[in-house]
Structures are given as structure tokens and as C-alpha cells.
Amino acid sequence: MDRVSVGIAAFLAVSAAVATAAYAQQKDAAQEGIEAYREALQDGNPAELFELSGEELWKTPAGPKKASLEKCDLGLGPGVVKGAYAQLPRYFADTDRVQDLESRLLTCMETLQGKDPKPYVEASFTAPPKEEMIALAAYISGQSKDDPITVKPKHPKEQAMYDLGKRMFYYQGGPYDFACATCHGQEGTRIRLQDLPYIPGQKGAAAGWGSWPAYRVSSGQMWSMQWRLNDCFRQQRFPEPVYTSDATIALSMYMAANASGETMKTPGIKR
């Protein structure tokens, strides 16, 4: 943990230096500072701690059936974890659904371990059931690090999910008329000093999709993609998306397919 604190201190120092930097250089300096910090943590991303506990959860028998998740099929066959995250979301014949990682994990917990998915769906993101999901997501995503994102909707349900995701992306609602596209539908814009990835494009989609789950330095939390989307909808002033609901999977499919061909950088690290 020492390395983490030193890293955070270094990050704060960089931020403080940036705050006094000349106005015109502000954006670039902030960006470089964050990138330098990410670089410095290359082999010390606190997400590693979550990967380790996720691996333990994956391999330890649990639930009424006292089974581990090691026979879970994430799309590449039972038990294959390496590279699986880079090819999600995808269609699964056994559930007849398009699933992202977290909804697929719930399926495996139910079928292999005999667990009731409901408490996992309903728990808040900081409660123990979600901590399990996030640790598992960290572990599994780490097994796709540096793999090419390969999500090419072929099955009719995958294509339908992509179209639903695209519509969701542009769907305006709520008191502020916001859609995902309000912030992520233009190239090169930012909110405050935060750069906004342009999700309809390949590079932007990869920036948005390919680095989650991620460790967030500012909050000291590990966030899964489902948590990331949940907070987007909060800021959009929408009602709360149900955990692993189709709207979240559709958006994930839209992002992942747009990002296809780019590189997975999971688990990521964010400021």
C-alpha cells in the first residue's frame, strides 16, 4: 500500500504544480500529469489487489452447490478466462441473451453455485455483494489486458442489441434533455477539464470502453463498467439503471463494437 500512497502523493504534487501552470498550457499539462502518473503505476496499479481477490473468488467453492466459478463459460468455452473479456458482450445460447461480463457472471453464479442473483443486483456498489462482482470483473478483465477488442455483432440478437445501444446513446430525456451523446457525441470537447471520449468513433469508444474496470485514484475505489454506466446516468439526471439491465448491456455492446480492433487496457487506472 505504501507504493500507492507515494503514488497518490506524487499525483497530488503533479496536480498542484499543474494548478499554477500557465493558463494556455493547462490542459496539456494536466493531461501529461495524469499520463505520467499512469505510467508510474504501470506495475503498481492498485487494481492488482482487486484482481487477486477476484481470482480467489473465481477459484473458491461457494454457494449452495459449493462450487467454484472455474467452469463458467464466458464465451470461449467453460473455464476459459484468458481473452474472454475482450470479446464481450456477446450472445449466449444457453440464456438466449446478449450478456456483458457482469450479467454473465450472475448467470454462472446462479447455475454453477446455486446463488440467488437478486441480492447481487440490488446491493449498492459499495456493499459486499457488489464488491465481489467488481473484484471478479477486475480479475477477468486483467486476463484480456493488451488483447485486441473483438466484438463484431453477427448474431441477430447481437445486431439488435447494437442498434438498441445506439438509440440509447442518442436518447434524450430528463429535466436537462441530456443523452449520452450530449457529452460524448462530439470530437475533442471536455467538461470542466475532463476530456470526453467521442464514443461513436473507434478511438473514443476504446478510451471509454477499453479501460474499465478501473481503479479511481480520486475516490480510492475500483469501479466496474456497470458502476461507470450507473454514474453516467446519475449525472445525466436519468433514473437509476437496473444492474445488468438490457439498457446497460446495449450501451456496452455499442461501445465495444465501436472500439473493436483497438487494445484492451484493463484493469485501468483513472485520476
Add this chain to the structure above:
Amino acid sequence: MKHAMKHAAFLAVLLLAGPALSETKVAPSWGPGADDAAFTRMLAASFKDKGIAKVDRLTQDETQAFCSDPEAAASPAAAERRRQIEAANMATVKWPSDGKWLGDWKEGEKIAQSGRGNTWTDKPGEPNGGNCYNCHQLSPTEISYGTIGPSLLQYGALRGRDEETMKAAWAKIYNAKSANACSNMPRAGHMGILGETQIKHLMALLFDPNSPVNSKSGPAQ
């Protein structure tokens, strides 16, 4: 409920805007075979009430529905429809009740800084922020600003303070869709995000000669 009623009133305004409305209806052009029912089912099953953010926020008014297909909304064929939507939004604008445009720019700066309000973690009854710096450059000393909207540096200094200019700025803040049907800017007055006094403070931030927005010492763009 208040929100729903506002939508109902707004729809009525749209319907009165002219018989051409129903004839020029732009289909939700997500390609032939777009499955609207599937999308509606997905929305209904995917969201739940949380705090002040209820699922009725997913019910679109005509402006939101029109702008949710950006390609169709921006097409030349939809030009007339855009004008109708702008006119209907303009008709919602309530002008200052006492005829005074400007409040206190210092209060305006606080409102512009605040991004609070209307999320499921916000409490009912607390005043909302304006979210202005999220998207606009305003005071030259505030370097943390967004770029989704244009820079507003020197707003009043460049435009002057005649009645017409004030009116345009007020309408833009009160209901941004009155000038541009699918503007990214929230309709602060129309949607009840900001009250009349808050809008006056923001107007002062834009127009008061002593406001930092109009200061001469700002860094060059």
C-alpha cells in the same frame, strides 16, 4: 407531477403551432424495421426510481423525441420542423416579472460554478446550480471550464446591453431550444432548474460591466 404537467402544456403549445406539425412528422429514422416496441420495452425494464429521479423522466416531450435522432433532426428536410420546435419553445419563455434584466453578478458567478441539482443523490428543495462552467468559459480567472458550449468571455462587452440583446440572452437561458431546436444546453427556466432571480444573476454575470466576464484583463483566447 409538476414536470409532467409542464410537458402536457408544452405539447399543447406544439399542437397549436400549426396544422403542418402532424403532416411533416419525421419518422424515427433508425432505418427501416426499427423496432420501437423493443426499445420501449427495454427502457421500461431497465430503469427504476431513485430519490428524486423517477422513471417518468424517460418520457420524452416533442423536442427531446425530435432531437434523439440527430441525423434526421439536422437534415435539410427537417428545417421547417426545427423552426416549429424553436417557436414552441420560445412561446414558453417567461420574461422578468418586474421588467428588470440584471441581478447580482457575484451571485451569478456562484450559480455558474455550481453543477449541483436534479440527480438522484440531490435532495429535493435545495437550489440547483447552473452547471455553466461545465460547458462554457466565463470568468478569465477560472481555468477549469468545459468546451461543449462556446466561450462567453466578454459577452456583454462585445454585444452591448440593448433590449434586444438582453432578450435574446434571457430566452437562451430560460429555454435554449428557442434559438436552436437541438441545442445541447438545458432549458433552465422551462424545466424549472433555475428560478427568475437566479436567471437575473446569471444575466448580470454576462452583462454587468463589473463582472469578470467583461473584464479587460483576461488572457487572450
